[in-house]
Structure formats: structure tokens, C-alpha cells
Amino acid sequence: MSVVDSGTLPLRGEQDIVLARQAVRRMSQEIKFGIVDQTKFVTAASELARNTVVYGRGGEMRWERLREGAREGLRLCFADQGPGIPDMTLAMTDGWTSGKGLGLGLAGAKRLVNEFSIDTAVDQGTRVTVTRWR
Amino acid sequence: MERIPILRMGEFLLVTIQVDLHDQLALTLQDDLTSRIEKTGARGVLIDISALEIIDSFVGRMIADISAMSRILDARTVLVGMQPAVAITLVELGLSLEGVRTALDVERGMRILRTTLDDGAVDERR
Numbered sequence: 001m002s003v004v005d006s007g008t009l010p011l012r013g014e015q016d017i018v019l020a021r022q023a024v025r026r027m028s029q030e031i032k033f034g035i036v037d038q039t040k041f042v043t044a045a046s047e048l049a050r051n052t053v054v055y056g057r058g059g060e061m062r063w064e065r066l067r068e069g070a071r072e073g074l075r076l077c078f079a080d081q082g083p084g085i086p087d088m089t090l091a092m093t094d095g096w097t098s099g100k101g102l103g104l105g106l107a108g109a110k111r112l113v114n115e116f117s118i119d120t121a122v123d124q125g126t127r128v129t130v131t132r133w134r
Numbered sequence: 135m136e137r138i139p140i141l142r143m144g145e146f147l148l149v150t151i152q153v154d155l156h157d158q159l160a161l162t163l164q165d166d167l168t169s170r171i172e173k174t175g176a177r178g179v180l181i182d183i184s185a186l187e188i189i190d191s192f193v194g195r196m197i198a199d200i201s202a203m204s205r206i207l208d209a210r211t212v213l214v215g216m217q218p219a220v221a222i223t224l225v226e227l228g229l230s231l232e233g234v235r236t237a238l239d240v241e242r243g244m245r246i247l248r249t250t251l252d253d254g255a256v257d258e259r260r
Contacts, residue, residue, distance in 0.1 A: 036222055
């Protein structure tokens with residue numbers, strides 16, 4: 001698997017969530033994801049970007065365009081240096097929320113992507129990586 | 135400040151969302167819409183989301199809240215024009231928009247609002 005192209009977008013405020021969403025949409029179109037896959041991936045990115053801004057107190061989204069043989073994919077990594085997630089099992093439960101959301105963010109985003117991984121440590125931050133293949 | 139326009143059509147309010155909704159804009163719409171319902175005595179709200187390319191959990195909750203708030207203010211909300219890809223994604227995300235009335239397009243949405251009004255208001259001439 002090789003990384004064709006990559007970059008980073010800041011996630012500091014609400015407006016950055018919109019910009020991240022638009023960037024993911026543009027790249028999903030370039031890779032020629034179908035419309036449903038595009039919508040799923042952009043929605044997942046929106047959920048995760050909001051988590052980074054709201055719960056992680058800001059951070060960044062790193063994107064990588066991938067190629068593996070004939071298939072292309074897009075990987076997004078949302079990283080913050082926020083409070084971290086003390087109880088992963090709970091955080092991945094549908095309907096559970098520490099904030100004012102619906103509690104669908106993490107578990108919901110996981111269902112919308114092909115690959116999902118999360119790395120978190122209390123008081124150090126959280127890194128969520130998602131990948132979608134064409 | 136950026137705002138989403140709310141049009142009045144008789145006893146209905148029509149909202150067409152044509153921009154990428156950021157969180158503050160969604161919250162402003164919620165405030166604007168509820169105060170317009172109160173001021174105009176509107177009996178129905180039609181929200182056209184055909185131009186909306188994604189609905190994440192934040193916007194989904196905003197829509198469900200608008201529907202619940204307007205119901206309490208004696209107005210019905212119908213959400214129209216959802217793109218199929220958005221519907222698929224919403225359900226997978228885990229958001230079923232319970233309690234929100236939907237229709238495929240504006241025309242059908244209008245019909246639903248009129249029917250609801252005719253059924254509900256026995257002799258409530260304005």
C-alpha cells in the first residue's frame with residue numbers, strides 16, 4: 001500500500017468542521033467513490049471533526065490518499081491533545097454521550113467506514129483513524 | 135450574520151436550506167423559525183433539504199428539535215426532498231428522525247400539511 005498524496009487541515013473551530021467536510025467531499029469525488037459512499041464518508045468525517053473540536057478542544061485532520069494494487073482509498077486521521085477517553089467501551093456505545101450530542105458520533109462513524117481505529121490516553125489526547133476504499 | 139431565509143406562504147412557513155449548514159447557522163435557524171411561528175401563527179412548516187448533501191447527528195438533532203418545538207407551538211413540520219444517499223447514511227448512523235414527518239417533494243409536503251390542518255381544525259376559521 002502506498003500513500004499517493006497527503007495533507008493536514010486544522011480543526012480549531014466550527015467553521016473548520018465545514019472546511020474539513022468540503023475537503024473530504026472533494027477528495028471522495030476525485031477518487032470516484034459512489035454517491036452513497038461519498039455521503040457516508042463525509043458524514044463520518046463531520047462527526048469525527050466535531051468530536052475533535054468539541055471534546056478534544058481542537059486538533060487537526062490528516063488525510064492520505066492511498067493506493068493498493070488497483071484500488072484507491074482515503075484515510076483520515078483526527079488527532080487532538082485533549083482529555084482523552086477514559087472508558088472506550090462506553091464511548092463506543094450507541095446513545096452514550098459525555099456532552100450534549102446524541103451519542104452517535106463514534107459508534108455511528110464506525111458504521112460508515114471500512115476501517116476504524118482509535119488510540120486514546122487520558123490527559124494526552126485521542127487519535128481516530130478511518131479509511132474508506134473504492 | 136448569515137441566516138437561512140424563512141418565507142411565508144399563507145399559514146405555512148417555507149425554509150429552503152441551500153448552504154452547507156454549520157452548527158451556529160443551524161441553531162440560528164431553530165431560533166428564527168420558532169419566533170416566526172409565534173409571530174405569524176403559522177400552522178405548518180415545510181423544510182426543503184433537497185440541496186443538503188449530508189446530515190450528521192448535529193443537524194439531525196436540530197431537525198428533530200425543530201419538529202418537536204413547532205409541534206408544541208401548534209404547527210406541523212414536514213421535511214421534504216431528502217436525497218436517497220442521505221437517508222441511507224442517516225439510518226446507518228443510527229438516526230431515524232422519529233417523530234419527524236417527511237415527504238418526497240415540496241408538493242407532497244404541502245398536501246400533507248393541508249390535510250393535517252383540515253383534519254385537525256374543525257371550525258377554526260382565521
